[in-house]
Amino acid sequence: MTTSADNNLTDAQNELYDWIKSYMKDFQHSPSIRQMMEAMRLKSPAPIQSRLKHLQEKGYISWQEGKARTMQIVDEIIEGVPIMGSVAAGGLIETYSDLQENLDITDVLKKKDVFALSVNGDSMIDACIADGDMVLMEPIKDAYSIRNGTIVSAMVPGLGTTLKYFFKKEGKIFLEAANTAYEPIELNLDEVVFxxxxxxxxRKI
Amino acid sequence: MTTSADNNLTDAQNELYDWIKSYMKDFQHSPSIRQMMEAMRLKSPAPIQSRLKHLQEKGYISWQEGKARTMQIVDEIIEGVPIMGSVAAGGLIETYSDLQENLDITDVLKKKDVFALSVNGDSMIDACIADGDMVLMEPIKDAYSIRNGTIVSAMVPGLGTTLKYFFKKEGKIFLEAANTAYEPIELNLDEVVFxxxxxxxxRKI
DNA sequence: TTGTCATGAAAACAAATGTACTCTAATACA
DNA sequence: TGTATTAGAGTACATTTGTTTTCATGACAA
Structure with missing residues (x-):
């Protein structure tokens, strides 16, 4: 969470600002002054008006005068970051081109029921998945629809969960690591939950 | 953008819904019925109420009755995804624990002036950065503050941009690949822009 | 035609809400 | 101690706004 500590706001302004941000995140709309009044344990709207005025002067919020619940938080709304070009990670060096499009990370997050797992170990290192990485997974509804070569998280009851390449051959399931140091696991379909x-x-550095 | 096409809404409802989503994205608060009326080129609030009622019945929106501008879009609001535990990517298999915390990806995006670069080539493969990955970068203000071992994107004027490990030794800059097939690049500090x-x-699969 | 239904216009109403004003209590300061 | 400043309580008011109701129009089926 972003706790506003190092800014030029008084404690009261800070408390209000944080509460507003939290409210707007939850409800997708601005609170009314009387709601803020109650949340700040005040019994009159005047102090809220004063604090809002200060927040506005300092550039934290804005609103449409006279209109109900039209506050906005003046803040960078980020859904993506600009892709500034491509970098060479090889012998030949490519040019650095400016501002083409936007990298949208949130599109993946918007898929239904996406969840994350943190990776332990190095068995997927050859697939460039390292220890400590977070992998974003989409639930598998139908185990029969998994394509060979897909990377899946699978639970072998009694043992635990593991991240592996999925292969199916002659009715058997093979879970293979991306690391030659590990042997493939061979299973029957009913022995494993995907x-x-x-x-x-x-990966966050 | 999410254009609502394949749903069970009439054209009028769809147009209103899209307009609402667009308005709320821009203004961070709900429009009033009269604003919607004008946007839909109507001269009475009644048709809007009717459409809102249908949108609500079909589960697209909700609001607090009687309260001004309290509409919400019923949609997955995702800033993070649940971290469901950890998976083994190695020999030992760990347990799959439920619902601990949330993976927040957006915190990185909120840093100032973050930009993305797409990676070409395999010179960083030993650092688990593969061809096609997107790397999120933070601008470097002061080249003198870069620590040895940091991965940086550097531009050598006249040549182009490259992603490498940064090392500084005896006044010289070394840009090293994470791939033994590539030789380190040796430069003077004034020959390179970080x-x-x-x-x-x-990495999106 | 006739009745029904949906859509929209128009008007009216009451509640919610922003805003302004006065007054009091607390606080800071000289 | 006395005075200025500030925060907050209390109140009042006009506007915004959701909601309801009535009426007109047009489409459509019986």
């Missing part, structure tokens, strides 16, 4: 298939990898 | 340092890696 939780999700890999959508994306996220 | 654009950003690595914040995160994003």
């Amino acid at each position: 939780q999700g298939k890999l959508l994306a990898v996220w | 654009q950003g340092k690595l914040l995160a890696v994003w």
Whole structure:
């Protein structure tokens, strides 16, 4: 959470600002002054008006005068970041082109029931999935629809969950690591529960 | 953008719904019925109420009765996804624990002036950055503050941009690949412009 | 035609709400 | 101590706004 600490706001203004942000995140619309009044445990709208005025002067919020619940938080609304070009990670060096499009990360997040798993270990290292990475997974409804070569998270009851390449051959399931140090696991379809298939990898440095 | 086409809404409802979504995205608050009336080129609020009622019945929107501008779009609001536990990507298999916290990807996006670059080539493959990955970078203000071992995007004027490990030794800059097939590049500090340092890696499957 | 239904116009009403004003209590400061 | 400043209570008021009701129009089926 973004706690506003290092700014030029008084405690009262800060408390109100944080509450407003939280309210607007939850409800997708602005609170009314009287709601803020109650939330701040006040019994008159005047102090709220004063604090809002200060927040507005300092550039934190804005609203349409006279209109009900028209507050906006003046803040960078980010759904993506600009893609500034491509970089060479090889021998030949490519040019750095400016501002083509936007990288939208949230599209993956908007898929239904997406969940994340943190990766332990290095068995997927050859697929460039390292220890500590977060993998974003989409639930698998139908185990029969999984394509060979998909990376899945699978639970073998009694053992636990693992991230592996999925292969199916002659009625048998093979879960293969992307690391030659590990042997493939061979299973029957009814011995394993597939939780999700890999959508994306996220690594924060 | 999400254009609502394949749903059970009439054209009029669809047009209103799309307009509402667009308005709320721009203004961070709900429009009033009279605003919708004007936007839909109507001269009475009644048709809007009717359409809103239908949108609500079909589960697209909700609002607080009698309260001004309290509409919400019933939609998955996602800033993060639940982290469902950890998966083994190694020999030992770990347990799959339920619902601990949320993975917030947007925190990185909120840093100032973050930009993305798409990666070409495999020179960073040993750092688990593969061809086609998107790297999120934070601008470097001060080249002197870069720590050894940081992954940076650097532009060598006349040549182009490359993603490499940064090392500084005895006044010289070394840009090293994470791939033994590539030789380190040795440069003077004034021969190179550093654009950003690595914040995160994003790979969409 | 006739009745029904849906859509929209028009008007009216009451509640919600922003705003302004006065007054009091607390606080800071000289 | 006395005075200025500020925060907050209390109140009042006009506008905004959701809601209801009535009426007109047109489409459509019986």
